[in-house]
Amino acid sequence: MLKLAESFYKQDTISLAKNLLGKIFIRKLDGQILAGKIVETEAYHQQGDPSCHAHNGKTRRNAVMFEPPGHLYVYFTYGMHYCMNIVAEPEGIAAAVLIRSLEPLEGIEMMQKLRGNKIECKNLCNGPAKLCQAFDITKQQNGYFLEGKDIFISDAPSIAEQDIVITTRIGISQGKELPWRFYIKNNMYVSKTIPVLC
């Protein structure tokens, strides 16, 4: 089980969004292991992407996006939800990959406790705020570097190009036309299916 290193994360954000599909996100929490396969991502970039939090330059909220690749950028939204990104590209360029869905692999009971009892496995991590709740990712983890021992991503076989579905991104009002959402074809744990571009 090989832990991905900074050299992996130092890709352009679109490549990273594709190459993270199939990898295993792991958190050790209270002596237990939580693990999920990344099945859906979105790319964001400070340039040419008006929906990117860093589009208008560095602020207190988005500062982590400018840090070296492999850091976690966690932000709070809608008064109650967290979303988790992985910083891409070299230090100084603000770009990140939003993790939108995980396929739960290990620690499912603990995820159910964190999410609420009656949630089906299928619905534990099929959304950016849901997976943060299931993995107890909050602002405390903002800025965490993924080479640490408690939170990291484990390598796994890449997803073939023909098994990656490309669509526009979900839930944004600007930059809607950019084809920067990626998910694994026919995977049951993807958050939402919308008309496919190609």
Place this chain on the structure above:
DNA sequence: ACTGCGATGTCCT
């Protein structure tokens, strides 16, 4: 199946 909407706190102009 789909649609609308309220909850709720933080950030940025």
Place this chain on the structure above:
DNA sequence: GGACATCGCAGTT
């Protein structure tokens, strides 16, 4: 003051 990279519930078809 407005917007927000969401979610779950209630109501409708």
